[in-house]
């Protein structure tokens with residue numbers, strides 16, 4: 001049983017050498033046990049099986065040509081992802097009883113390994129949908145490597161799917177943890193501070209800069225705890241533990257509506273739903289697991 005953050009349990013062998021061989025890819029797609037995760041406007045086709053959501057796999061060709069080769073499952077069966085035409089309403093007879101659902105919503109009740117497959121498919125398909133033209137010369141580019149690359153038709157530049165690193169910090173000091181809430185967040189929602197990394201930064205640099213910018217808190221030692229792919233569209237959440245050297249909080253109102261220090265007892269109450277002011281992030285989020293880790297550590 002996977003009890004880590006969502007999307008962090010990818011079960012497939014990515015079979016990278018097969019991506020380089022068009023004949024091998026075609027042979028994989030032609031196999032009777034090949035299956036496709038279909039997406040429409042980046043929503044996966046899923047089926048609700050008694051409160052548990054699972055992908056509604058299609059045979060190859062039912063959702064157009066397979067766009068991305070995701071890998072081989074434990075039985076060696078090939079798994080692909082494909083995007084249906086976003087401009088057209090999808091045919092309802094694609095799979096009886098199935099529907100397109102936001103992955104963020106579906107992941108809450110989905111098997112962790114299956115959700116991780118859909119997460120990778122969503123990220124790569126989102127990249128194809130928004131990177132049809134060469135960033136260097138502006139000409140059209142075409143997919144290659146089983147969907148894991150695009151090549152410019154004019155200048156030949158190769159483009160690869162992007163992954164955007166985000167640091168998210170379990171900031172602690174004297175038995176308390178620093179949590180904040182964004183200006184547009186739902187009521188009572190508090191979470192760990194987070195932000196995109198910038199070029200030239202180490203993980204620790206990014207953590208220290210974000211904490212300083214958002215709350216004025218100065219961080220000392222920073223260490224890595226856990227990571228999570230976050231396919232909306234293509235972040236990697238880098239969960240860090242950081243020692244705060246200062247306590248005083250001065251929030252940046254553009255970034256946060258509030259930030260404060262919480263004791264272990266308060267975080268336990270947040271998990272139990274009995275804290276008057278705040279609640280924890282949902283299990284799908286890495287911040288939930290950072291806070292669980294902190295309570296277990298104490």
Ligand SMILES: [Zn+2]
Nearest residue numbers: 134137152155
């Ligand atoms: Zn080009």
